[in-house]
Amino acid sequence: MSDVYRMLPDRWRHTWRHWSRAIDGHDTRVTPRADIGRASFDYLPVLDGLRAVSILLVVFSHADLGNIVPGGLGVTVFFVISGFLITRQMIAEIVSTGGLSFSAFYLRRVFRLAPALLLYLAIFTCLFLALGAHMTGWQVASGIFYVANYYHIFIGYPPLNPNPILWSLSIEEHFYLLAPLVIFLFRRRLPKLLPFMVLALIAVLPWRLHIFQTCSADPAAGICGVPGGLRIFHGTDTMFDTIVYGCAMALILHLYGKQAARLMRSSAPAWLAAGLLLASLLIRSPLFRETLRYSIQAGAIAVLMTALLYGRWPWVSRLLCLPAALLIGRLSYSLYLFHFGVATLMAHLLPGRPLSNPLSLVLFLVASFALAGFSYFVVERPMVAVRKRFSAARRLRRAPKTVTPDHAGTMVYSTHPLEEPDSRTRKEALAAGPSQGQAEITKA
Numbered sequence: 001m002s003d004v005y006r007m008l009p010d011r012w013r014h015t016w017r018h019w020s021r022a023i024d025g026h027d028t029r030v031t032p033r034a035d036i037g038r039a040s041f042d043y044l045p046v047l048d049g050l051r052a053v054s055i056l057l058v059v060f061s062h063a064d065l066g067n068i069v070p071g072g073l074g075v076t077v078f079f080v081i082s083g084f085l086i087t088r089q090m091i092a093e094i095v096s097t098g099g100l101s102f103s104a105f106y107l108r109r110v111f112r113l114a115p116a117l118l119l120y121l122a123i124f125t126c127l128f129l130a131l132g133a134h135m136t137g138w139q140v141a142s143g144i145f146y147v148a149n150y151y152h153i154f155i156g157y158p159p160l161n162p163n164p165i166l167w168s169l170s171i172e173e174h175f176y177l178l179a180p181l182v183i184f185l186f187r188r189r190l191p192k193l194l195p196f197m198v199l200a201l202i203a204v205l206p207w208r209l210h211i212f213q214t215c216s217a218d219p220a221a222g223i224c225g226v227p228g229g230l231r232i233f234h235g236t237d238t239m240f241d242t243i244v245y246g247c248a249m250a251l252i253l254h255l256y257g258k259q260a261a262r263l264m265r266s267s268a269p270a271w272l273a274a275g276l277l278l279a280s281l282l283i284r285s286p287l288f289r290e291t292l293r294y295s296i297q298a299g300a301i302a303v304l305m306t307a308l309l310y311g312r313w314p315w316v317s318r319l320l321c322l323p324a325a326l327l328i329g330r331l332s333y334s335l336y337l338f339h340f341g342v343a344t345l346m347a348h349l350l351p352g353r354p355l356s357n358p359l360s361l362v363l364f365l366v367a368s369f370a371l372a373g374f375s376y377f378v379v380e381r382p383m384v385a386v387r388k389r390f391s392a393a394r395r396l397r398r399a400p401k402t403v404t405p406d407h408a409g410t411m412v413y414s415t416h417p418l419e420e421p422d423s424r425t426r427k428e429a430l431a432a433g434p435s436q437g438q439a440e441i442t443k444a
Contacts, residue, residue: 037257
């Protein structure tokens with residue numbers, strides 16, 4: 001990633017550093033020769049750029065542009081990035097310390113996700129109640145305790161409700177209740193975990209096919225939920241594999257980083273993945289879209305993400321690392337929440353006027369970004385110091401004898417539209433020196 005930073009014009013580099021300090025209070029420039037392959041806590045700015053693209057897909061699809069903007073693809077990108085980063089972080093902690101702190105893992109998630117979520121629910125629950133919405137305590141609880149996806153599937157929310165957007169957070173939280181335990185159990189034999197991941201990726205396909213066929217034949221079947229519940233797209237049991245693709249890629253790069261670097265010297269994997277991704281958007285068969293589409297998209301995204309990390313298509317990396325893209329990537333979690341509340345509110349106050357109307361679209365975007373910015377800078381940022389107390393990188397710095405340069409990185413990521421990194425000083429990052437994973441691709 002240092003190559004990407006060096007390719008930026010001087011003016012962009014200065015702006016990048018300036019915005020980084022403004023956003024995070026410290027310098028988040030790319031450190032020299034970050035080791036992409038071996039699991040570490042390195043900050044990977046390209047992934048923030050990908051998050052920016054993903055959240056914009058989601059936002060514009062909810063602006064009554066869903067027929068031309070694939071918002072569902074944006075959520076799938078979030079899932080893959082989340083699985084990749086969280087697995088990379090957990091493996092790095094296990095390799096460096098021999099263990100995994102479950103309490104620190106879950107506390108980091110609480111302090112990252114809860115502030116924005118509670119603010120979002122408080123604002124829009126009060127607004128919608130004032131506008132006459134009917135909202136029960138169970139509905140509010142379903143959002144706070146991350147069961148919104150199954151509540152939406154089997155019970156359903158009324159139109160004026162802030163909770164439907166929380167389905168994706170619910171899927172991630174369900175997955176990460178189990179994932180740390182699984183990785184911990186395989187901590188001494190990580191290569192043996194990969195076949196089980198592959199098995200899970202294969203097993204979900206017949207299960208999706210079964211649900212699709214059952215619900216097509218009898219929509220009233222109990223397994224199908226209520227009409228409009230999007231049983232397959234919103235179910236943890238049917239969508240968890242999109243996260244596993246990211247987890248598997250992190251494990252593959254950790255175990256076989258040199259081979260991955262050599263493979264990425266060829267443009268064939270990246271172009272094949274891009275072709276499959278495009279085909280998945282063009283094929284309109286309901287059977288394909290409800291079953292195989294999610295597997296193809298998640299797998300293709302994992303390959304494209306890896307190709308970008310290893311330096312393939314550097315011009316794309318330059319665009320993804322522009323300051324504006326990095327800022328939107330940082331705001332993506334808050335923006336994911338608040339844009340839905342704004343869209344729901346405007347649809348209620350302006351019935352019959354689509355959000356795709358130019359004036360409505362501008363109002364929608366301004367309000368969404370304003371609320372997201374307020375949440376990020378005023379509510380979420382003050383929690384960074386608290387989260388840092390539980391970061392793996394902080395614990396490793398306190399025990400330097402257990403840390404090697406290959407495993408000590410610059411930042412810690414956690415998950416969803418977007419986990420915030422905890423940084424070391426630049427001096428510590430530079431002390432890590434060159435790493436083999438980036439050197440491999442640099443030779444290409």
